[in-house]
Amino acid sequence: GAGVSQSxxxxxxxxxxxxxxxxxxxSGHTALYWYRQSLGQGLEFLIYFQGNSAPDKSGLPxxxxxxxxxGGSVSTLTIQRTQQEDSAVxxxxxxxxxxxxxxxxxxxxxxLTVL
Amino acid sequence: xxxVEQNSGPLSVPEGxxxxxxxxxxxxxxQSFFWYRQYSGKSPELIMFIYSNGDKxxxxxxxxxxxxxxxxxxxIRDSQPSDSATYLCAIIxxxxxxxxxxxxxxxxx
Numbered sequence: 001g002a003g004v005s006q007s008x009x010x011x012x013x014x015x016x017x018x019x020x021x022x023x024x025x026x027s028g029h030t031a032l033y034w035y036r037q038s039l040g041q042g043l044e045f046l047i048y049f050q051g052n053s054a055p056d057k058s059g060l061p062x063x064x065x066x067x068x069x070x071g072g073s074v075s076t077l078t079i080q081r082t083q084q085e086d087s088a089v090x091x092x093x094x095x096x097x098x099x100x101x102x103x104x105x106x107x108x109x110x111x112l113t114v115l
Numbered sequence: 116x117x118x119v120e121q122n123s124g125p126l127s128v129p130e131g132x133x134x135x136x137x138x139x140x141x142x143x144x145x146q147s148f149f150w151y152r153q154y155s156g157k158s159p160e161l162i163m164f165i166y167s168n169g170d171k172x173x174x175x176x177x178x179x180x181x182x183x184x185x186x187x188x189x190x191i192r193d194s195q196p197s198d199s200a201t202y203l204c205a206i207i208x209x210x211x212x213x214x215x216x217x218x219x220x221x222x223x224x
Contacts, residue, residue, distance in 0.1 A: 033212070042203060042216035043159070056211065091158055104212065106158035 025094030
C-alpha cells in the first residue's frame with residue numbers, strides 16, 4: 001500500500017558505463033513520470049507513460065536515455081554510456097489517471113553519481 | 116522567457132509572519148497550477164493545486180491564481196520553522212507538468 005518506490009537509492013558509476021534505474025508506482029496508478037533534478041535546480045521532465053499509449057519522450061536529453069514500462073506497472077530508466085553531466089537525482093512519480101488535473105506522487109529518488 | 120519563473124530566494128520570513136511565494140508563467144494555455152514543497156534531500160510533495168481564478172484556502176496555506184496576469188502565488192500564514200523548504204511551482208500544459216526552479220524559504224525562529 002506504500003507510495004512510489006525507487007531503486008537503487010544511490011548509484012555510483014564510472015563514465016561510459018550503463019545504468020538502470022527502477023520505479024515501482026503506486027498500485028492502480030496508470031500514469032508514470034520520470035524527472036531529473038540536478039543540484040539546486042528545478043525538476044526536468046524526462047518521459048511520461050500513460051496506460052497503453054505511446055510514451056511522451058519529448059524530455060529525454062539524448063538518445064543515450066531510454067525508458068520502458070512493462071505490464072503497465074514497473075518502469076526502468078536506462079542511461080547508456082553515462083557522462084558526468086548525467087549526475088543528478090532521478091525522480092519517478094505516478095498519478096491515478098494522468099493529465100492536467102491529476103496529482104503526482106513522487107518516489108524518494110535515485111541519486112546517480114558518474115565519476 | 117522561461118515557462119515557469121520563480122525567485123530563487125532565499126526568502127527569509129520571521130516565525131509567525133505570512134510568507135508570500137510568487138510564480139509567473141508564460142503560456143496562457145496553462146490550465147492547472149500546483150505548489151509542491153521539497154525539503155532538502157527529499158522528494159517533492161504536493162501542497163496545493165488550483166484551477167480557477169481567485170483564492171483557494173487549505174489550513175495555513177492559500178493559493179491565489181490570476182490568469183489575466185499569469186501569476187500564481189502561495190501564502191503561508193503563521194509561518195513555522197518546519198515550513199523552511201524549497202517551494203516548487205508547477206503548471207500543466209498539454210498534459211505535461213512543467214516545474215519552476217523553486218524558491219527557498221527560510222523561517223527565522
